[in-house]
Amino acid sequence: MKILIVDDSVHVHRQLQVFLAVDGYSDLVFVSSAAEAFRCLGLEGDGHPPPISVDLILMDIELDDICGIEVTRRIKGEPSFTDVPVVMVTADTSPESLSKAFEAGAVDYINKPIRKIELLARVRSLLRLRQETLTRKAWEADLVKLAAKLEHTNRELQHANETLARIAASDGLTGVANRRYFDKTLAQEWRRAQRRELDIAVLMLDIDHFKRYNDTYGHQAGDACICQVANALTSVARRAGEFVARYGGEEFAIVLPETDLLGATLVAQQALAAIAELGLPHAGQGASGQVTISIGVASRQARQNEHWESLIQAADEALYLAKRQGRNRLEVAEH
Ligand SMILES: Nc1nc2c(ncn2[C@@H]2O[C@H](COP(=O)(O)OP(=O)(O)OP(=O)(O)O)[C@@H](O)[C@H]2O)c(=O)[nH]1
Numbered sequence: 001m002k003i004l005i006v007d008d009s010v011h012v013h014r015q016l017q018v019f020l021a022v023d024g025y026s027d028l029v030f031v032s033s034a035a036e037a038f039r040c041l042g043l044e045g046d047g048h049p050p051p052i053s054v055d056l057i058l059m060d061i062e063l064d065d066i067c068g069i070e071v072t073r074r075i076k077g078e079p080s081f082t083d084v085p086v087v088m089v090t091a092d093t094s095p096e097s098l099s100k101a102f103e104a105g106a107v108d109y110i111n112k113p114i115r116k117i118e119l120l121a122r123v124r125s126l127l128r129l130r131q132e133t134l135t136r137k138a139w140e141a142d143l144v145k146l147a148a149k150l151e152h153t154n155r156e157l158q159h160a161n162e163t164l165a166r167i168a169a170s171d172g173l174t175g176v177a178n179r180r181y182f183d184k185t186l187a188q189e190w191r192r193a194q195r196r197e198l199d200i201a202v203l204m205l206d207i208d209h210f211k212r213y214n215d216t217y218g219h220q221a222g223d224a225c226i227c228q229v230a231n232a233l234t235s236v237a238r239r240a241g242e243f244v245a246r247y248g249g250e251e252f253a254i255v256l257p258e259t260d261l262l263g264a265t266l267v268a269q270q271a272l273a274a275i276a277e278l279g280l281p282h283a284g285q286g287a288s289g290q291v292t293i294s295i296g297v298a299s300r301q302a303r304q305n306e307h308w309e310s311l312i313q314a315a316d317e318a319l320y321l322a323k324r325q326g327r328n329r330l331e332v333a334e335h
Contacts, residue, residue, distance in 0.1 A: 001127050002027045002052065006037045006071065007060040007089065012114070016058065019116045023124065029054070034066040043078060054084060055130045056123065059106070061090040061097065069097075069104045076105025083133050085126045089114065171246040173223060174230035182245035182253055186308050189241070189257045193302035201256040201264035201299035204315040205233065205271060208292045208327040210250040212284030225280055225291060226250055232274040236267055253315075261299040261332060268295045268330040292328035294319060 003025060005016055013030045020028060029052060031037045038044035042051025057075065061068040072086050088101045091112040098109060108122055169181035177185070186202070193200040207213070207229060214222040226246075233244045233252055241257040254271070256264055272295065280291035296319030298311050314333035322331040 001025075001055040001130065002029065003123070004029045004031070004037065004040070004052075004054040004057045006031050006034070006057065006063065006068065008032045008062075008064050009060070012060070012089070012112075015114060016119070019114065019119050020123065022116065023120050025123065032064075034063050034068075034071040037071060038074070041075065041081070043074065055134075056126055057084060057086045058089050058110070059086050061088050061092055061101065069101050069106075072101065072106050073104035083130070083137075085130060087122055087126065171230075174227050174246055176230045176234060176252075177243050177245035179245065179247060182247065182255070185243070186255055186312075189255060190302050190308035190311070193257065194304055197301060198258050199260045199299055199301050200311065201259040201261070201267075201297065202311050202315045203254040203256070203264060203268050203271065203330075204247065204296040204298075204312070204319040205252040205254065205293050206319055206323070207250040208294055208323075209282065209284050209287045212287060213282055213291065216282075216284040222250075228278055228280060229275060229291070229293065232278050233271055236270040236274050253312075256299075259299060261297065264297045264299045265330065265332060268297045271295060272328070272330060288328060294322035294327045295330040296320070296322055296333065297330055298333035 003020070005013060005028060007013060007016075007030075010032075013032075017028060017030075020026075029040065031040060035044065037057075040049075040052055041054070057072075059068045059072055063071065068088060068090075072088070075081050075084075075086065085107045086105060088098075088106045088109040089112060090097065090101075090109060093109065093111060101109060107126065110119055110122055169177060171178040189200055192198070207225070210222065210225075213225060217225075229250075230244065230246065230252065233254065237244050237254050237256070239256075241255075243255055245253050245255070247253040254267065256267060259267070272293065275291065275293050278291065282289065282291045296315040296317065298315035298318060300306075300311060300314075302308075318331040318333040322329050325331065
């Protein structure tokens with residue numbers, strides 16, 4: 001630990017050096033004036049040589065240029081020296097002088113002529129205190145860094161969780177919602193509709209003659225076709241809360257909260273048009289030449305004693321009817 005000695009007497013410098021050496025304190029800087037003290041602490045001058053960092057200052061009260069008490073006041077006025085203890089070394093131990101020194105920021109004083117035992121006891125305890133302060137500050141700085149790191153890790157974790165939740169909710173092939181998300185979200189929407197006595201609609205959609213599509217173009221082309229159909233369907237379910245889900249193989253569902261039968265039928269018509277617009281060829285037997293879909297539409301007010309599965313069942317029955325009626329069409333569930 002470094003000790004700065006500010007005293008205009010070379011004799012005192014030598015004496016302090018000898019006394020302090022007894023306890024092994026050898027990192028000592030001696031200056032003879034206030035101006036020199038300010039310069040070496042970086043409080044004056046152009047910064048050359050760079051300021052030293054000290055752990056304790058022994059300050060003579062009676063300096064030639066400025067009184068040691070004023071020098072102390074100036075040093076302790078700098079935030080970077082708040083924790084550096086200043087001990088006055090003085091022959092003047094009058095109450096007025098000492099109270100001025102303490103008020104200026106000194107923590108202790110040593111009588112002149114200097115007694116070795118008194119000097120070493122003061123220096124030892126002040127440097128121990130200084131060391132503890134430095135250690136505590138280093139811990140605090142480490143804690144701040146750790147807290148920032150923790151916050152960063154938490155943000156990353158949150159991001160990873162959101163990504164995981166997205167993956168867990170989406171269908172691997174098409175990227176639209178998967179069956180699990182569909183079941184969970186429809187149940188929530190159904191309960192919300194029950195509470196507020198609102199309509200809720202579901203469309204069940206199925207690609208026509210898809211087995212023959214696979215047979216004609218191969219399974220990979222079949223996968224690509226499913227993806228294109230999913231994309232086209234996504235473009236018609238755009239309002240907040242509406243979503244497309246892959247219900248199974250080549251079957252999709254669209255959930256339309258707060259939508260009556262008329263609104264749901266309009267969306268179904270848009271879905272038929274969106275698939276027609278894709279213009280995907282389908283040369284399989286029985287197909288119309290292009291990929292088409294059949295749709296079952298169901299909508300109802302969510303009643304307290306009803307389960308959302310009844311809505312799916314109604315849409316499913318309507319879909320079955322659409323298939324029987326010739327495909328590439330929509331049918332509406334009557335109940
Ligand atoms: N390429 C591909 N085919 C699938 C996938 N999931 C289901 N399929 C196929 O889709 C076909 C569905 O056939 P069916 O249920 O008989 O119905 P369809 O041939 O579409 O006839 P209709 O529905 O009556 O018009 C089956 O051959 C399944 O193997 C998939 O992820 N990729």
